[in-house]
Each structure stands twice: as structure tokens, then as C-alpha cells.
Amino acid sequence: MNDDLDETSEPELTEDEEALLEEMPALTGVGQTRRTFLAGSLGFFALDLLSFEKALAAMSLSPDAVTAAGSAAENLVQVVLKINGETKTLQIDSRVVLLDALRERLELTGSKKGCDQGQCGACTVIVDGRRVLSCLTLAASVEGREVTTIEGLAKGDELHPMQAAFIKYDGFQCGYCTSGQICSAVALLEEARRGDVSHATDDVTATTTRLTDDEIRERMSGNICRCGAYPGIVAAIQEVHSGRETKHTWRFVDEDQLARVRREDASETV
């Protein structure tokens, strides 16, 4: 929320804020105290969030309630998960889906929660080599299977070729769908190597399929991008697939270059 916030000091709260704070449920598992969270971010957005949190607290069956540490869990199951090559043992409520286990329990927040009902693809992860939706996968059901998330694709500081290609081709704007898009794209290439067909394949009895742009668009249709970065996404996948690099048409500028551009434009807002 606010990096500058001194977590040791007591922030000043108005009367209204104090009242709201009293009604607010514990933000356990979010990594901040209620007080610093409130003071760090209070505004219209935070007020909205407060009423949302209140509504959540009123719903005794909130799915989020079961993932928050400290809330009453039921039907506990012990599950051993293999995530990005590491083995993790968790005690979880049977209702916890893989996405919530990753984000709320294992601090792997790269996988995103968009629709939470299998319609957007933001939560896509790779299980035993296949891309799946972690929002519709019970964590207990993937025990022993190899789960790869966006955090598991890079080798240290070296990006996975698909990650690098997404940057090169501007395959995102806000970035929220990107981890799902990249996991999906990585698995897509494996499917194409296996010779899998798609709805865009003319002859499903043919043994080889050329991964045309139409094929890529169809095969990526489970990943929605509301910013509409689709052209860049297709180009990135096509380059990693074909191995044919195209020239980078843009680059990041450094501070000096930015300052020069600002002077030339006589503008403060480039």
C-alpha cells in the first residue's frame, strides 16, 4: 500500500475511520495490520474496500474466509504439494483451491485471481505439463503432481524465453493477465510440439499442424486480456515458437534520455 508508512507509529485516524476500523474484520494473511493498512490507503478506494470487507465478513460462507490464516477451517486435509520443484506440506480446509493455496499460503502471488470461476485464465498454472485453471482445482486434488507457476519459469535472473518475448513485444499493458498468459503460452508450445489439434485446425486427421496466427489465437482463447494486448501476445508466442527473432522496435530509455526528451518538448509530462 504505502511504502513510506512507518509501521511502528500510530497513525492519526478521524472519528469516522475509527468507527469503520472497529467494524472491520481482521485482515489476517494480508501481511499488514488493520491499522497501517487503513492509514496507508484510506480514500475512496479504501472506503469501498471497507464496505466490501464488511459484506464479506457478513457472509458466513465466504470462500476467502477459509483461506485466511486464523479463521475457522473445517474438514482439514494434509496435502503435500510440489510447487516449482519444492515440496510443501500444508494443512488446509478441503475447500481451498490451488490458486488460494498458492497466493494466500505459499506467498506465490504471481498467479492472479480474475473471475475465480474459470472464465478468464488469469490463474493458469501448469500441472504435470498441462495448463490448467488453478481457481477450479482443489489444492487437495493435485497432491504429488508437479505444479509450475509463473515464479517457476525463470532460471534465477534469466527469464524464460516466453517472458522475454512478452516484454519485447509489449504483450501486456496492466499486466494482470500476464502470468496466466505466459503459463498458457508455454504449455501451448508443448501441445503444438505434440501435434495436438485445435478448433482452428482444418483437418484433424492430418499428423502435422502449422502454428499459424489463427491457431495461436484459438489456442489462447482461454486467456482474456481486457487491455487488448493480443497482437503483442500472438507475436511473442510466434517468435518463441518459430525461433525467428524479429528486430526489437523499441527500448527503455534511461533518465538522461528522458530528461532530454522533456526539454525538447518543453513538457513536464512525457
Add this chain to the structure above:
Amino acid sequence: MRPFKYVRASDAGTAAGAVAANPLAKFLAGGTNILDLMKEDVERPNELVDVTRLKLSEIRQTSGGVSIGALATNTDTANHPLIRNNYPLLTQAIVAGASAQLRNMATNGGNLLQRTRCQYFYDTAMPCNKREPGTGCGAREGLNRIHAIFGWSEKCVATYPGDMANALYALDAVVRVSGAGGRERTIPVNDFHRLPGDTPEKDTNLQHGELIVAIELPKSNFAKNSYYLKVRDRASYAFALVAVAAALELDGGTIRQARVVLGGVAHKPWRSQEAEAALTGKPASEESFRRAAEAALEDAKPLAHNTYKVELGKRAIVRALMRAGRLA
């Protein structure tokens, strides 16, 4: 989501027994539909019996055709050489559905059991006889653009949303199920799903606790001339407004036998025996296909907002048969 007990089954008989013993228990396979419905509080099981570790995912040649395991994923089924070469209609139908991620999760058994996408069924603030028998049908006089034009009742106008089953109906598939204690029986896929009638809460003729173990496909003479056409609101990743599974067995230019199954128009895949009769013995031509399409839609009973499905259905049938006959 309501609390539930999670159990992992070790064999089909035990799994069926566990569900049979608890009226509120359900099987869990791919989870793509049931978990969604549980999050929406539409499905409320108090126990899920996870069958994904059962060895029911084999796809193999049999003396009579091909047997596909109930737990084979949609992806593995669509891409299996036995299916691609002998039943390309099934491959086309499967890849027309959902997204790659969902097809990787979804199993064949679960696919047959997916529930309607009627928005009144999903919305627990609305009446729905399928979700809560006796509460009424929100769609009958409500927004029914995506609903049935065949076989509906005053109790329910919902459609079966799937694609795979439309092809299975055209291919005369048989569903093999296992009850508690491993007792097996078979159900011709045409008798598997039900029309709503007075009991729309029952989608299929499965007994509680019966587990689908395989889908048997008889030998088919349709491999050369079949086509799956799906018409939807967007180009991909959407449910069918109208779908057509069309298959022809040709003797020169003459149709020896035909299959026409419509999706998105009824509470179950709608096999049009009228269209099939109109095609049998006739030349494979656009004119024959038009007559068949007229016959297929003659008895359609559209609702307030889905009259378009009648004309769309006719055109889709002609188009699918033209592709199947390789005339377009």
C-alpha cells in the same frame, strides 16, 4: 462454498459405494463445472469423492470399436489417433468446447454430466425448478435467448450446454456405468440425458452413486464425411447458440445413412430423426440438405427471445452437411 468432506477413492466400486451411501455426496473428477457451481452455491454437496486417481483413462481399440475411459481428459481424447482417424467428428466437437485449460482438466465422464448454463439456474436469487424444485422457472417468461426450442416443459426451458455429447449421439455411443460393488450396466447415449418434463432437477438417467467408467464407440462409417459446426456469440470459448453434429455415409453421390444432432436447442442433444429420414437414399446435394433442415426445425417451439434459433438451426444444418459432404 459450503464445507465438505474430501475423500480420495482407490477403486471404482469403493467410489460408487461412498457416493451411494450419502445422498449429499458427489464425485469429483475435473472439477471444472462442480467447483464453479459450488462457489455459486448452486451445488451443495457435503462430501466430494475424488475419482481422479482411478485407472479409468485408457483409450483402446475393442472388437466392436473404441472404448474411451471416463477419466481420459477431453484433450487426450480429442488428440488420440484412434479418435482423430476413426471419429474426427468427436475430435472436432471436443475442441469446439471450452478452452485448452478446461479441456486439459475436463474428463469425458464429467463432460457428459455438465449442467445447464441457464442464467436462472446459476442465480440463487432467482426461481429455478432445476435448482430448487417447485420454485418456478425464471426463464419461461424471462430472458430466454439462449434457451430451448425443442422438448421443453413449463417447468424448465434450459438447454444442455455441451459439445462432446452432440457428437457421441451422432456416433451411437454407449455409456458404461458402475454401481456400488462394481455392478456394471450400459446406457445408450441417446437415453442418457432426459427431457425436463416434471422433474427438471434430474438431468440424466444415472442413479445416485453410479459412476461412468467408459464410453464405447461402435465402428463407424462416418469418418470420411462428418462435420461439427458450432455457432456462438464469439469465435471461441463460448457456449453454443446452435451446434450441429452432421455425419453422412455416402454410396457414390447417394446418402446411405445420415446423422443430424443439434446442440444448444434442448435439454439434451437433439437428434433429428426427421432430418435423417429426409436424407436417407437421397443425393448428397444442397437441395437434399435444405429439405432435411426444414424437416428438422418443423416442430420447433421457440420462446419469446429465441425465434432466431429456428432459422439459424436450418442454416447451420445445411452448412454442416455441405461440409460433411465435402461440397463446401
